[in-house]
Amino acid sequence: MEIKSKLWIEVNGEPVFGRGRRFLLHAIDTYGSINQAAKEINISYRKAWSYIKAMEERLGIKLVKRQAGGRNGGGAVLTEDAREFLKKYEQMEEGIRETVDEKFKKIFY
Amino acid sequence: MEIKSKLWIEVNGEPVFGRGRRFLLHAIDTYGSINQAAKEINISYRKAWSYIKAMEERLGIKLVKRQAGGRNGGGAVLTEDAREFLKKYEQMEEGIRETVDEKFKKIFY
């Protein structure tokens, strides 16, 4: 038996950001490619792409600058806005899970 | 833009308890009927029933004593185990949402 917690941000009742999307943006930042990033975090490119599309639409912010074609086939990089958002979210998340786990152990064991 | 958080318990990777189920058990305790409880928390009887079934199977604990037929058509009451579990979960949940909301405001505003 284990405790799980989830944290996400909504806009107009629609989810726009959570742990999965955080991993995705992070991986894009690392690998410079949506495709590569998706593989790395074990989701399909299709899904990654849908995530990004939805995030950008709902947030009204451009998060990923993409280029199809060109040297190495193209790629993707995070915008400054994305980096800022990511940073805030990570701060947000930090400590929450630990708090939850602690509480769980204290009560259920 | 708003923050959302969710807390739930899993057994073997399967969810067994969360806020919705907490409301359900609580309502059953109050109304003495799954049917009535479901209406009260705005879910279908079918869903409520599925919840209970899954919880009991996965937890391996009898949570709701039911009777079909009889005076007033029957009804349902929580077992002692259910009450205990509910109590622990509520302790668990207490304070978490507040912590999250606070953190969110501090960072995003």
Added chain:
DNA sequence: ATTCCGTTATGACTTTTATGCATAACGCAT
């Protein structure tokens, strides 16, 4: 006994959501 009532119990269907597949378009480098 028979009927009535509100309940539990489930199967079957429908709708929605998520996932996966196939394919087009891109543009630099060779």
Added chain:
DNA sequence: ATGCGTTATGCATAAAAGTCATAACGGAAT
């Protein structure tokens, strides 16, 4: 021109969630 690995999407399929209809129950009133 051709090749390469990428982004970009429509479309089909699968899975999950939700809805609907109906059976069975058993005490109480008739």
